[in-house]
Amino acid sequence: MPPSTRASAFAELAPFIEVPSPARWRRLLRRDVLRRLSGRAGLTCAAVVCAVALFGPLLAPHDPFAITGGSLGPPSAGHPMGTDALGRDVFSAVLYGARTSLLVATGVSVIALACGTTVGMLAGYYGGWIDNALMRATELFQVIPRFFLAIIAIALFGPGLDRMVLTLGLTSWPVLARLVRGEVIAVRDLDFVRAAEAMGLPGSLIVRRHLLPHVMPSIVVALGLLYGQVLLLEATLGFLGLGDPGTISWGMMAAQAQGFLRVAWWLALFPGLAITLTVLGVNLLADAFSSARAVQ
């Protein structure tokens, strides 16, 4: 098995991303990321989607559940993305859908971040049998097919966003844990950590003050990519009818389009486009961030 290096920790998520080192990554975020076309494009996409998620209901011209036009009307001035089979406005539904996607992806990321950072820090900092046990557990979790696990959990427990977030979150952390562990091992024996230890600082403080800042940039990139993946997973689960039936999601809209591909292309085009632009924005940001670092 390839040894658990930084590179192989990324193997599943995105082996092509170069891991940034901690050197002045705040400045890097402000200047170097935004100087890149990919960084600006990514940030624009992400900002638009966030704004829509926050203010979508205010921006929407119609109630997405109300019948406001003819059945299966093509895009027009009153309905820029057309209407669905029941005559409901697709544009309004797309605006409402952003909230669901971001809610799920953010929830999953928070869980994965908490679990992954904790496990990786403990394993990397303490080493020995703790490292061994935690990494075996991480490998076990890494092979669980999370998409199918989420399907089973939702099928058995009934549809709902909470169980979707929980199953995806609890199966998404291994990549982060392996990454954090690798980063911590790389700096654990450097002088500044040794000095902190010699001064008698407690382990928890060393981890927070000295190790976490070094790991942060890598976490940001990995988390960005994870966020994009989870957005796609959430959309796919929604497409399979496993989302919350009372909440509008882009995946659910795409599933409803499946029956009308021959007569109403707009039903399939716009929800999918919304997902793609959102995921692309997140991926572009992560990409810009890591390549800005690589040039330095």
Add this chain to the structure above:
Amino acid sequence: MHTVNRRFILGRLLQVVPTMTVILLISFLLIHLAPGDAVFTVAGEHGDAAYYAFMRHRFGLDQPLPRQFLTYLGRVVNGDLGFSYVYGRGTLGVILERVPATLLLTGTALAIAVVVAIPLGAVAAARPHGAQDVGISAFALALYSTPAFWVGQLAIIGLSLRLGLFPVQGMTSAGSGAAGWPHAWDVARHLALPAMVLAAQEVAVLVRIMRSAMLDELPRDHVRTARAKGFSAMQALVRHALPRALLPIVTIIGARVGHLIAGAAVVEIIFGWPGMGRLLIASLQSRDAPILLGLFLVVSLTVVLANLLSDLVYAAIDPRIRVR
């Protein structure tokens, strides 16, 4: 080719046991934590009292939990994944029937992806940040950000419905009783579009891995030596850098088998391809929990074995890998 360290192989094989045990434990816990009587989960919701009494006894549901888990383990090891009332027979049989179609789809998609992605990645790496590289990398990132069902729906709308290039649904033409070569041609025509749609996701990942692996290899001594000895840049790239850049590809293909099967499920649903994905959605609709759990186990085992296989292949072709 050298002999792979025997301890490495043995150790790696033994890892499969705890991994599968944990996966079985998760599926066992899900059965018992789910609201409602566990017997509905293993036997479906459409039986009568006598049948449930029989199944309860058969799965040992009247015994304490740890004992039940052992019974469950024993059953699964013997290939008994439960009974589907909807299909009226054992779950494993129903699932295995669907494997060939899914295997044909995923295998074809993977072949397409490898054939497309390796040259693209190599071309992109030949001149980093050149026009070709920027184009190929942007294309790969865009594909990586696209949900499979959207690509599938757009492909159906554009290529099948508008242009009539491909059949819209299914694995064979309706009512076609063809056999032999005409049958194979019919299946191939139906296979082409879903396989390309499924391949798109893999192309996105493989291109970028290939590119970064090539960028790692190109500055190395053996490539520079080849150049110094008078090989052209192209020859050095193809004959000296490319073979070693293929190593990460092996790992990634192994690590992404789970994604590939999940993608196949979606593509099958969109294109009406009669594999495990169609079975999945049908079982979701009929609330056929035994089939769903069986699918989870079969997919998990496939993922575990694929990881094992890719590790072994990697160890066999990369002499640097030893026991850790």
